[in-house]
């Protein structure tokens with residue numbers, strides 16, 4: 536039998552004394568030492584990694600949404616479309632991840648649930664930031680972060696900026712003028728559906744050729760919200776499968792709270808206009 540293949544024969548770098556390695560570049564020692572289990576149950580590792588990887592993908596989503604918003608505000612629609620397409624794919628990735636978590640049965644989860652105390656995804660500040668960036672702005676959601684003033688400040692800064700949807704509406708206004716009340720609204724409040732906005736988007740959809748960029752922007756937003764809705768739906772289904780109708784560790788009614796969140800519409804006019812076309 537021949538010896539095992541040695542990749543250095545084709546030039547693979549095998550010595551890293553004083554050189555940047557894969558682990559150095561990615562700071563892997565740091566990341567891979569962050570999976571601290573609180574019990575000796577088998578499934579807790581899955582639960583922790585699932586949440587940590589979700590938070591990493593959310594970090595990338597925030598990076599992309601922030602850049603898309605900046606780029607759109609500067610009128611550069613093409614690069615923004617590319618970023619929005621990526622955000623939708625990130626959510627698709629998050630959606631596929633539920634399949635791994637669903638291999639955890641209620642018996643598996645119950646074995647370590649008490650170790651969570653009152654911690655819950657409800658307190659995910661990155662998730663809240665994403666919602667605020669998109670326009671689902673509920674100031675009550677600042678309260679779970681009051682013990683971390685820097686996070687409250689970050690979320691408040693977000694509430695002071697136009698959401699991604701506000702920026703899209705400013706672009707829409709450049710072609711089809713919108714009322715002042717829409718353009719100069721109190722940014723810290725959640726977006727409420729507006730008939731003039733619905734009418735303007737409907738004009739875009741009635742004549743896509745004439746308004747192609749706005750049409751494409753609208754479809755990018757709908758595509759993203761579609762994936763976001765699937766995330767919410769997969770979450771609530773997984774939760775029902777794992778804890779039934781028990782209260783959440785965060786203290787809400789659990790499935791009842793998450794079902795209520797399924798009703799959130801980020802870009803309502805873009806969904807409603809489909810009925811009238």
Ligand code: HEM
Nearest residue numbers: 585589655656657659662774777783784785786787789796
């Ligand atoms: C077995 C797994 C899971 C269970 C049983 C579960 C349960 C729950 C429950 C009951 C809530 C409502 C708040 C509460 O009272 O706690 C919630 C909220 C939340 N969970 Fe999960 N969850 C699970 C997995 C995940 C994963 C993997 C993520 C990914 C980061 C996540 C992110 C969130 C977020 C962001 C919220 C807030 C949703 C909102 O306010 O609209 N959850 N979860």
